[in-house]
Amino acid sequence: MSAVAIRCEKIAKRYRIGVGRHDTLRDQIAEGVSRLFQPAKGGEAPGTLWALRDVSFEVQAGEVAGIIGRNGAGKSTLLKILSRITEPTQGRAVLFGRVGSLLEVGTGFHPELTGRENIFLNGAILGMRREEIQQKFDEIVAFSEIERFLDTPVKRYSSGMYVRLAFAVAAHLEPEILLVDEVLAVGDVAFQRKCLGKMGEVAGEGRTVLFVSHNMAAVQALCTRGIFLRKGTIWFDGSINDTISTYLRTLEEIPGQDLAERVERRGKGALRLTRVEISEGETMPAGILAAGRPAQFSFYLTGTRSDLTCTFTIYDQYGKPVANFNSATLGPEDVYDAAFGPRITCELDELLLAPGRYRINVALTAGNELEDHLEGAAFFDVDPGQLRGRPVHAHSKYGVVTMPHRWKVPLDL
Amino acid sequence: MKDPVKSRPFAAAAMDNVLNPEGFSGVVIQPSRGWGGLPLGEVWRFRELVFFLVWRDLKVRYRQSVLGALWIIIQPLVTMAVFSLIFNRFLGIDSGNDVPYPVFSYTALLPWMYFSNSLSRCSNSLVGNAALISKIYFPRLIVPLSAVLPGLVDFLIAFVILLGMLLYYGIWPGWAILTLPLLLLLAMITTLGVGLWLSALNVQYRDVQYITPFLIQVWMYATPIIYSTSRIPERWLWLYNLNPMVGVVQSFRRILLNDQSFGGVSWPSLAIALVILVSGLIYFRQTERIFADVV
Ligand SMILES: Nc1ncnc2c1ncn2[C@@H]1O[C@H](COP(=O)(O)OP(=O)(O)OP(=O)(O)O)[C@@H](O)[C@H]1O
Numbered sequence: 157m158s159a160v161a162i163r164c165e166k167i168a169k170r171y172r173i174g175v176g177r178h179d180t181l182r183d184q185i186a187e188g189v190s191r192l193f194q195p196a197k198g199g200e201a202p203g204t205l206w207a208l209r210d211v212s213f214e215v216q217a218g219e220v221a222g223i224i225g226r227n228g229a230g231k232s233t234l235l236k237i238l239s240r241i242t243e244p245t246q247g248r249a250v251l252f253g254r255v256g257s258l259l260e261v262g263t264g265f266h267p268e269l270t271g272r273e274n275i276f277l278n279g280a281i282l283g284m285r286r287e288e289i290q291q292k293f294d295e296i297v298a299f300s301e302i303e304r305f306l307d308t309p310v311k312r313y314s315s316g317m318y319v320r321l322a323f324a325v326a327a328h329l330e331p332e333i334l335l336v337d338e339v340l341a342v343g344d345v346a347f348q349r350k351c352l353g354k355m356g357e358v359a360g361e362g363r364t365v366l367f368v369s370h371n372m373a374a375v376q377a378l379c380t381r382g383i384f385l386r387k388g389t390i391w392f393d394g395s396i397n398d399t400i401s402t403y404l405r406t407l408e409e410i411p412g413q414d415l416a417e418r419v420e421r422r423g424k425g426a427l428r429l430t431r432v433e434i435s436e437g438e439t440m441p442a443g444i445l446a447a448g449r450p451a452q453f454s455f456y457l458t459g460t461r462s463d464l465t466c467t468f469t470i471y472d473q474y475g476k477p478v479a480n481f482n483s484a485t486l487g488p489e490d491v492y493d494a495a496f497g498p499r500i501t502c503e504l505d506e507l508l509l510a511p512g513r514y515r516i517n518v519a520l521t522a523g524n525e526l527e528d529h530l531e532g533a534a535f536f537d538v539d540p541g542q543l544r545g546r547p548v549h550a551h552s553k554y555g556v557v558t559m560p561h562r563w564k565v566p567l568d569l
Numbered sequence: 570m571k572d573p574v575k576s577r578p579f580a581a582a583a584m585d586n587v588l589n590p591e592g593f594s595g596v597v598i599q600p601s602r603g604w605g606g607l608p609l610g611e612v613w614r615f616r617e618l619v620f621f622l623v624w625r626d627l628k629v630r631y632r633q634s635v636l637g638a639l640w641i642i643i644q645p646l647v648t649m650a651v652f653s654l655i656f657n658r659f660l661g662i663d664s665g666n667d668v669p670y671p672v673f674s675y676t677a678l679l680p681w682m683y684f685s686n687s688l689s690r691c692s693n694s695l696v697g698n699a700a701l702i703s704k705i706y707f708p709r710l711i712v713p714l715s716a717v718l719p720g721l722v723d724f725l726i727a728f729v730i731l732l733g734m735l736l737y738y739g740i741w742p743g744w745a746i747l748t749l750p751l752l753l754l755l756a757m758i759t760t761l762g763v764g765l766w767l768s769a770l771n772v773q774y775r776d777v778q779y780i781t782p783f784l785i786q787v788w789m790y791a792t793p794i795i796y797s798t799s800r801i802p803e804r805w806l807w808l809y810n811l812n813p814m815v816g817v818v819q820s821f822r823r824i825l826l827n828d829q830s831f832g833g834v835s836w837p838s839l840a841i842a843l844v845i846l847v848s849g850l851i852y853f854r855q856t857e858r859i860f861a862d863v864v
């Protein structure tokens with residue numbers, strides 16, 4: 157069976173940003189007046205952004221395709237167009253079959269309503285009929301593992317319970333075409349695995365799935381085909397393994413670029429990352445680290461704030477997160493001094509990473525707001541070295557961390 | 570492959586159906602032109618969602634309050650008491666005939682409170698459901714539509730109290746009481762028409778949030794709630810009667826209180842209500858394509 161399930165023909169989407177968006181009438185009037193005095197120049201109107209351009213592809217019925225790409229690449233926009241939430245500016249798409257989309261878990265959940273009531277409400281919102289929900293009710297409850305709290309308002313739920321319930325409802329939707337956007341990024345690992353299992357089942361049943369995720373392991377496990385979106389266009393379209401490696405390779409191209417100039421970033425932007433320096437220490441050459449040796453990560457910023465927090469995550473070459481560092485978690489040896497300038501530094505006494513190539517994602521937050529978030533902010537290689545006198549060799553296929561340890565062996569040496 | 574689409578909401582929500590070479594029917598997505606007509610079929614297919622949104626609204630509204638559903642009757646009753654005291658006793662405004670002032674004002678308050686409460690709910694409906702709109706597809710008309718429905722439940726409950734009051738004052742409404750649903754329909758049309766405009770404008774201009782309460786207040790003074798129509802100078806009546814709510818309130822009084830004052834629904838006001846509804850629908854349909862992007 158090779159019927160087409162989704163066909164996109166030159167889909168493009170233009171958003172108005174900044175000046176084009178008015179929240180009050182006064183802004184609109186003010187802009188109209190300023191237009192009078194400075195007539196728009198030819199070409200693209202200011203404040204528009206092409207989130208997608210000329211996106212064409214076909215997906216066969218029963219195919220499970222992963223859509224990957226950096227922040228702002230247009231992945232969510234594509235799913236929104238295919239699920240008819242927003243219209244394309246140009247082009248057209250044809251979908252053959254009942255479409256279900258899951259762009260966020262728990263959309264339409266009401267905090268005052270109980271779990272039971274929310275199952276019905278959310279089901280209806282996702283397009284299920286009442287009998288259909290009734291029929292699957294027990295299954296949904298069993299999947300979510302929250303039987304005991306079924307008659308408690310969901311505002312009293314822990315965020316984990318909330319996600320479980322929300323995903324359970326969505327997972328029992330039975331569309332022929334399923335569009336999923338990054339919903340597994342939430343919830344605990346065990347539940348994530350359960351969701352992946354459920355999604356795998358869905359895929360196994362011959363349903364067509366478009367799956368957006370930053371989690372390469374999940375994409376690789378679920379999908380057979382990959383579409384790599386970059387700056388709103390399809391950069392690569394092929395087998396999932398080729399797509400992921402192309403994507404990871406483009407992540408590596410970035411370090412040559414000035415971080416301050418990078419446009420692929422998220423956050424408010426009042427405060428930004430301009431440079432990352434990774435070395436063994438202040439006077440050591442940059443970019444060279446070795447297992448078991450000290451390491452220092454320095455983040456240069458455009459300014460500082462008293463409530464600034466820096467978080468960064470180290471990823472291995474397969475895109476799996478290895479370790480996370482967060483300056484908001486206080487330690488007794490942390491040092492605070494305004495004289496450090498617009499720079500925040502993280503020092504490690506011994507680097508517990510196995511030799512290999514790693515990248516980091518960095519997020520800066522001030523108060524509760526995300527100021528800046530960069531994927532692939534820096535890359536570094538870890539060379540073989542010694543950890544407390546014990547050599548750490550290169551090219552171990554088994555794991556990416558190394559730990560100080562000692563053996564007790566029943567031998568006389 | 571399972572059987573294709575038939576009457577299931579998502580795929581059935583097609584703008585138009587096409588056949589692919591293998592013979593399934595599908596949905597075409599492309600930039601729309603014009604106002605796209607009335608998606609009545611689509612709204613009908615999503616009727617369960619309308620039901621659940623109304624149900625959610627009613628449930629949430631009275632769940633956390635101690636007096637619960639009692640609020641539905643407290644609001645008109647207290648307003649009636651205040652009006653009777655201030656306007657009738659202190660300021661000497663009366664019903665213009667021998668109908669007791671409390672029941673005179675309460676009768677008017679029923680359709681009026683339906684209108685004012687539903688209109689303010691409707692005006693905020695799209696902005697209040699921003700999360701839904703930017704994450705899920707369904708005909709957007711459902712949102713303002715399900716904002717004007719819960720008020721009917723409040724109306725019915727308050728209406729039962731009115732019947733009790735009529736009994737108490739010994740007033741017997743005639744058979745014309747059977748035409749009340751038509752008047753309520755006119756109130757709904759007016760509410761929905763104005764609500765469509767305000768809700769759609771609110772998405773782009775948050776000023777509407779401040780304008781709505783003000784508009785409702787002014788509108789109340791232009792409707793015979795506190796006073797009777799006989800107070801309006803003859804030469805201004807034509808203008809006054811353009812307000813569709815005047816006809817609704819007047820007819821309510823005539824039918825329920827055997828009030829002989831001038832009233833009834835005038836043709837021009839009916840036309841105005843319809844014009845507001847139709848233009849509201851067109852404006853709504855034309856702007857709804859950007860709701861998800863700007864809300
Ligand atoms: N409603 C909107 N108004 C204006 N611009 C928008 C809107 N939604 C998205 N954009 C812009 O369109 C671009 C693509 O956004 P999109 O959400 O599709 O990215 P994404 O690939 O899903 O990113 P992420 O991985 O961070 O989820 C971004 O530059 C974003 O700022």
Ligand SMILES: [Mg+2]
Nearest residue numbers: 231232233337
């Ligand atoms: Mg996204």
